[in-house]
Amino acid sequence: MSDVAYALSMEHISKSFGPVQALKDVTFSARRGTVHALCGENGAGKSTLMKVLSGVYKEDAGRILVDGVVQEFAAPGQAIEAGISMLYQELDLAEDMTVYENVFLGREIMSSIPFKTDVQAMIDRTRALCVHYNFAIDPEALIRDLTLGQCQIVELLKALMRSATIIVMDEPTSSLSEGEAENLFKVVRALRQRGLTIIYISHRMEEVMALSDDLSILRDGEVVHSDRTSQMSVDDVVRHMVGRELKDFYPARNVALGAVCFEADGLASDEGIHDVSFTVHKGEVVGMAGLVGAGRTETARAIFGVQPLTQGSIRFKGETLRIKRPEQAIGRGIALLTEDRKRTGICTNLPCSWNMTLPNYERLGMKRLLNLSRERSLCEALGKRVRVKWSEPDAPASSLSGGNQQKVLIARWLMADTEFIIFDEPTRGIDVGAKKEIYTIINELAAAGKAQLLISSELPELFGVCDRILVMRRGTLVGDFITKETTPEQVMHIAAVEA
């Protein structure tokens, strides 16, 4: 095969951030009109490699060829000119603007009247592209009114409007519902059909195997394997990613349940939940299944005091609680790991250590004076426990890979030493090795008598980890099963089917 059959080649790319070498002599090529998957653990270097490709970072060494021609990207604009567009792991749209305004942001079509944009032309061209690709999106809708899946389509529209030929998708499905993800797969296949090259990053092995033609695996900044996907099994990929076999993915747990710890009775809020009642015992892990929009996150928000209860009550360790603000929930011993890391979880411009200790000062007896050495040693110990990859605890959270940011947030709640922990999609964007570590932590917390609620869209995870599984639909509970006595099919059916 001649070089030019490759839409893209990256050769001998190296990149360091201070003492951290994120990429070591990485070489990989993507064939035109294919989906090329990039796999690897959190921090392996996938996003960094793609940021080098899109001109966000300048490589220390190596070169990039597009259609066999060497390219220099000193800034993102140059990569875009060369036909490369990147859909970031964290979406990046102007929320108060419309779809078409975002699509044409910085590249507006001007009208014949000086200094005036041709709004109609921009709307028409956006609509034409939507029709061409069968996207159900109104060009005049505001971004803030769109679902995450639709926002992703807007990012794609931006790329397509700039005539991108290589599109990078960094964990595009990590916050999509199953239906939205299915839709995205159709779009990806349609793009490939039209000769575009897609670089696809995901931690979800099933979709990587189903969608990609070729697959490259990064480990610790190096390409350790690259082949046709059809030549590999999931086990092969995982072995290359983590450098060992992963046995007992869902570690066994044998914990006798204690007294009732948490009781929700008839909860309702203005975010659309009503009549939500359930209990969680000490040592118990209760799962919560449901489709996107079923009210699971809203239930967590109501319990945690983010959204006030309009009805119902909460009993915690035998006492009725009136929680009006998250601080009160934390003070009482309730924690919430939020699903939306970027908006409601991590402060990326603050050090990791601060991200861990912020809600915990009072608990740590550090209300007036911060004991820095105590803070540091705590952070180091907890960082080790969740195996976060950082240069040091004081590194800004923004310097961590997405999955490692999630581990910092988990460490935050381990530090808080709370008695009831709500995990909302805790393994989103987390690699397989780290997932297993999180399941182990959940087991340890259960053994220590903590009560836990695990909200997850991944049924295998709920079945692998939980004692009981609650099912939500349209804002209320429609099922409560002992895990051993039900099946994924039954849970899925109840979550999806109207009564």
Ligand SMILES: Nc1ncnc2c1ncn2[C@@H]1O[C@H](COP(=O)(O)OP(=O)(O)OP(=O)(O)O)[C@@H](O)[C@H]1O
């Ligand atoms: N701006 C930065 N400053 C310092 N270190 C960085 C920066 N960006 C990335 N790194 C480091 O480079 C390494 C690779 O990170 P990268 O984000 O590429 O990982 P990833 O494979 O995309 O992981 P994930 O699956 O968690 O998204 C990590 O050790 C990370 O901490």
Ligand SMILES: [Mg+2]
């Ligand atoms: Mg990444």
